[in-house]
Amino acid sequence: MTYTSEARPRNRRLSVAIGLATTCAALSFAAAPAFGEGSGGVGMGGGGATTPPTAGTTPPTPTTPPTAGTxxxxxTAKLKHGFAVPPASAPRxxxxxIEAANRIVKGKPYCMGGGHARRNDECYDCSGTISYALSGAGxxxxxxxxxxxxxxxxxxxxEWITTYANGGHMYAVIAGLRLDTSMTAGVGPGWSKAMRSGRGYVKRHPLGF
Structure with a gap:
């Protein structure tokens, strides 16, 4: 194939660009850690030993609730790693x-009607979340x-539990922490130290609490 005088420079520039891109990709791959490296997983090379975390590495956030009785x-309940730790002075x-709600926060997404057809559901809506916590307490x-x-x-x-409800949404405050599904869109049940104004909601509480 015969190149014109204008085609040769363009092709040379294209070859240089491809060469640089290939080199950059190779360097990125070489610099990237193997899958599972530093996290206890299996490396890309098979079943060899993985590199332990370096000193000062932040430990992973716990994904299981506190042990019952903690x-x-x-x-006032304390918020720790997204879970509520009940105060020792709280009624049983x-x-x-709180322990019931801890079982569905961090991991259960939001879905309309979740927690109503069955108690142990794959996802929960606002009233399904509060119902789960209250039914867990009897x-x-x-x-x-x-x-x-x-x-x-x-x-x-x-004194200990207050539900806030209207026709479209609800949440609860239990031992000073808010149990809600509206902190982050789509995330589902969660605890928060931040309170809402309560304006536009009807406040109720269980007898004696």
Missing amino acids: TTRGT KVVRA LLDAAMPSGSFMDWEERGRG
Whole structure:
């Protein structure tokens, strides 16, 4: 094939560009750690030993709730790695509500109607989340939609548990932490130290709590 005088420079530039891209990709691959390196996984080369984490490496965030019976001082629950640690002074049913909620936070996504057809579901909506916590404490027999919580149990805020409900959404404050599904879109149940104003919500609480 005969090249024109204009084609040769363009082809030379293309060859140089391809060469640089290939070199860059090779260097990136060589610099990248093997799969599982430093995390206890299996390296790309097979079943050889992996490199241990270097000193000062941040440990992974726990993905399992605190052991049952773990408590904290004071009268307010503490937030630790996304889980709630109940106060030692809390009544047993309040502790059970917190422990139940801990089982579905961090890992269960949000879905409309989740937690209503079955208690142990793959995902939960707002009222399904609160129903799960309250039923785990023996304070609710079956899951209810948010509208039904507007006239549930006693009026006003409770000492330990308060539900906030309207026709479209609900959440609860248990031992000073908010249990909600609206912190991050799509993420599902979670705890938060940040409180909402409560404006536009009906406040109720279980008798004695």
